[in-house]
Amino acid sequence: MAKVLAEVTGSISFSQKGDKGQKGALMREHDGFESGSYKYLSGSGEEAYVDIVCVKGKWYQCTKTYDNATSSPSLTDGHWTKMSQYKSIATHLLLAENATINMLGSNQINLYNPSGGAMFGSFRVVSNDNDYALWLGAPNGADAPFSVKKDGSLYASNGIFAGELKSVIGSFYRLTAVSSDGTKSAGSIYFDSSGRITFDADIYNQGYNSAAKRGWRFYASNVWCRSAFGHRQSTxxxxxxxxxxxxxxxxxxxxxxxxxxxxxxxxxxxxxxxxxxxxxxxxxxxxxxxxxxxxxxxxxxxxxxxxxxxxxxxxxxxxxxxxxxxxxxxxxxxxxxxxxxxxxxxxxxxxxxxxxxxxxxxxxxxxxxxxxxxxxxxxx
Structure with a gap:
């Protein structure tokens, strides 16, 4: 299906010389020819659209409008001109219900700060697992507060996970248990200055293991009870x-x-x-x-x-x-x-x-x- 690329306040411009279409015309991009009957336009006269087609990675502009809808257009029927220097469409406003961006050349989209012009972030195709495929907040991935590498490694200087968090292996500085609404803290687990993992909380290991048909157990190599010790039963x-x-x-x-x-x-x-x-x-x-x-x-x-x-x-x-x-x-x-x-x-x-x-x-x-x-x- 054709995609309307841009609505312009002036002429639609390409990085090549030639017919740019009429003022106010809308560019329609096609990934291959449309199936069924379709009338391709060159944007001349009072026509509202100018069509371009990508065939095998190369772009062609419709320079001669088809008189009637046709189901069998051809690059050799005299209606199409290869856009050998075509790189971009410059426009003040991009309006599209759906859009597909084929990054055939640079394979990246860069964001720049409006003031100063420094790069703010980038989304790109990379070859090595350790390369940054996405980052935001800095000119490069290594300094960005948020980044993702090709292998899926994610770094975020701060974050809130509102749903389920699944992990295989990881580490943390301090883990705090909070109520479901986030307003109350029941305690935390952390690595203290003496080199020990410390719990600041009452620890419960209760309940019933339905699969094993017994209560839950606590296993330990050594247990030092430094205060009172009590038990309900013995083995x-x-x-x-x-x-x-x-x-x-x-x-x-x-x-x-x-x-x-x-x-x-x-x-x-x-x-x-x-x-x-x-x-x-x-x-x-x-x-x-x-x-x-x-x-x-x-x-x-x-x-x-x-x-x-x-x-x-x-x-x-x-x-x-x-x-x-x-x-x-x-x-x-x-x-x-x-x-x-x-x-x-x-x-x-x-x-x-x-x-x-x-x-x-x-x-x-x-x-x-x-x-x-x-x-x-x-x-x-």
Missing amino acids: LAVINGGSMRVYPDGYDSGYTVVALEHTTYDNKTVYKIPLYSPNKESSGCPIDIVVFSPLRAIATYYYEFVPGGTGKRWMAINANDRNNDIYFCDVGGWHQLHGGETINLVYIHPEILTPSQNDKTYFGRGIFWSGEKDLDWINR
Whole structure:
């Protein structure tokens, strides 16, 4: 479809000599010939338009009006003149309902300040990813407060994103959480002078993970509590013979079942109780409480605790008040945990002990206990 390029207060001018058309004529630009019947005009006499056509990257001006509408114009039918020096159309006012700009030569559009004439910005075709394809506010992209490179890298000295922001990787100086209307701040995260990422806010990690059917978890390599510490429940393992139920989110939540590894030691079948990462579903989970709950009162079981590292502390409870035949290895040998007894345990690396036990292989080395107490509830 023809595009009206310009309405002028004087003559339409080109960068070539020749017929410029009549005063007040409108230039119509065509990217190739129009399909169907169309009457091309030269702008002579009282004609309102002068037509130019781009064919294979070259421009041609209609210098002789077609008498009638034609569906088969040709560059060789005597109506067209090649515009070999055609570069631009100079006009005081550009009016167009639709416009297409083919930057066949310079491949750029530059903006200049009205005062002084310095370049304000540019939009251009560039070849290298690190070149500036668009910038505003300076004579060059490197100094501009807003710029975009060919590879899509964007720089803005300031900005407001009113909608959704998607990112893969990035950095920030300070990130502040504000209310939806932007009037209230709940806190911020930033990099402080001591080289630490700092939160100035109450931090909540609550809610429910519907996919995993459990609450959300917080994982950390080290946690230093420098004030009060409280917890509602503890990670828990319930032992029954050679199996263990693991409650990584407390007894009120779901559990997984682990078959305990076993070996022979002192002519006894000894089951190993892992106190860290007991199974795939509880990877990284430390066990803080071990509850022995044998179903039979006369069953005898032997166990070895497998702690994760030096300083690991846990509590063990024989929850069957009628069963007195639960045994575990400690640094001194086998210890009997009577029904109803509660005991606190800690693991110390054997090389710290004097004499050092680091070269020993006996079960329970490094495991100490204290605070044993038998609470009897059979007759209650």
